Amino acid sequence: AAGVIQSPRHLIKEKRETATLKCYPIPRHDTVYWYQQGPGQDPQFLISFYEKMQSDKGSIPDRFSAQQFSDYHSELNMSSLELGDSALYFCASSRTSGGARETQYFGPGTRLLVL
Amino acid sequence: KQEVTQIPAALSVPEGENLVLNCSFTDSAIYNLQWFRQDPGKGLTSLLLIQSSQREQTSGRLNASLDKSSGRSTLYIAASQPGDSATYLCAVRGRETSGSRLTFGEGTQLTVNP
Numbered sequence: 001a002a003g004v005i006q007s008p009r010h011l012i013k014e015k016r017e018t019a020t021l022k023c024y025p026i027p028r029h030d031t032v033y034w035y036q037q038g039p040g041q042d043p044q045f046l047i048s049f050y051e052k053m054q055s056d057k058g059s060i061p062d063r064f065s066a067q068q069f070s071d072y073h074s075e076l077n078m079s080s081l082e083l084g085d086s087a088l089y090f091c092a093s094s095r096t097s098g099g100a101r102e103t104q105y106f107g108p109g110t111r112l113l114v115l
Numbered sequence: 116k117q118e119v120t121q122i123p124a125a126l127s128v129p130e131g132e133n134l135v136l137n138c139s140f141t142d143s144a145i146y147n148l149q150w151f152r153q154d155p156g157k158g159l160t161s162l163l164l165i166q167s168s169q170r171e172q173t174s175g176r177l178n179a180s181l182d183k184s185s186g187r188s189t190l191y192i193a194a195s196q197p198g199d200s201a202t203y204l205c206a207v208r209g210r211e212t213s214g215s216r217l218t219f220g221e222g223t224q225l226t227v228n229p
Contacts, residue, residue, distance in 0.1 A: 033216065042119075042204060042219040043159070056216055090159065094215070103149075104208075104217060108158040 002026050004093050004107035012113045013081050021076040021110045025093030031055065032074040033092040033104060034066060043090060049074055050096070081114045088112075117142045121205055121220035128195055129228050136190040136223045138205030143186050149217070150179050150190050151204040159204065163190070195227045 005024040013019050025032050031050045035043040036059075045058035049068035060066070063081075068074045078085060088111050092104040118141045128134055138148070147166045151159040163172045163179040165188070171180040178191040192199060202224045206217040 031215070035217075042221045043206075043217075045216040045218070048216065058216060088156075092217075103147075103161070103164055104215075106151075106159040106161070111156070 004091055004105055006089075006091050006107040006110050008110060009108065010111050010113075012115065014115050015081055015083060017081050017114075019078045019081060019112060021078070021089055021091075021112070023074045023076070023091030023093075023107060025072050025074070025091075026095075026105055029093035029095045029105075030072060031094045031096060032068055032072070033094070034060075034074070034076050035090040035092065037088040037090065037109075038084075039087070046076070078112075083114050086112055086114045117145075117207060117209060117218040119205060119207055119218050119220035121203075121223050123223060124221065125224040125226075127226040127228065130195060130197060132195050132227075133191070133193050134195055134225075136192070136203050136205075136225070138188040138190070138220055140186045140188075140207045140218075142207075142209070143183050144210055145183065146208045146210050146215070148179075148181055148188050149206045149208070150177075150188075151206060153202045153204060153222070155202075162203075192225075195225075197227045197229045199227050200225055 033048040034046040037043040046060040048056045052068045066076045088109045091107045094104045122137045149164045150162045165181040176193040202222040204222045205220040
């Protein structure tokens, strides 16, 4: 079965640079979620999109932005990177059925290292 | 704001033992609760999902229970094996009206010694 695809899997950037993470949801899934997991920490919800509109917002810094495109893939844009942005970034997707969002399926994550 | 706590933070057991991991949450108005496994530096593998209307779910040697009114869930692992060594994360999903985000606990790091 198709899973959530994230690219790149690993990314190294310098401070103050910009990074773009991509997420391709499972086919026919209409909702995408982004989570950030710092070293030794639990995943923290950043933001989600449903049918290309922002549906929920968590602890996403103002330096980050995200969007969902017409093909339902999503991109997380991170600017003015800081050392503290080094983390594992997960994307998850779900399908809406009967007005309710079903189980979230997680991608393998993108490991970002900011030097 | 939903808060999820997992106890213990770390657990080391000999192979073959049955063990219980605990998860508690502060807001009982949840949609469902999910247990994940995470190997070091790896992604999240969903183990069990319990809907708010359910009391338990079973998959192989794993059994998860949910007591929504008291804000608690337990993950029971029978006959533990060294391959079970990983971090186990509990996550709750809020009602649709409060968004579908998952709120995670900090995890229990399990080591099963051969």
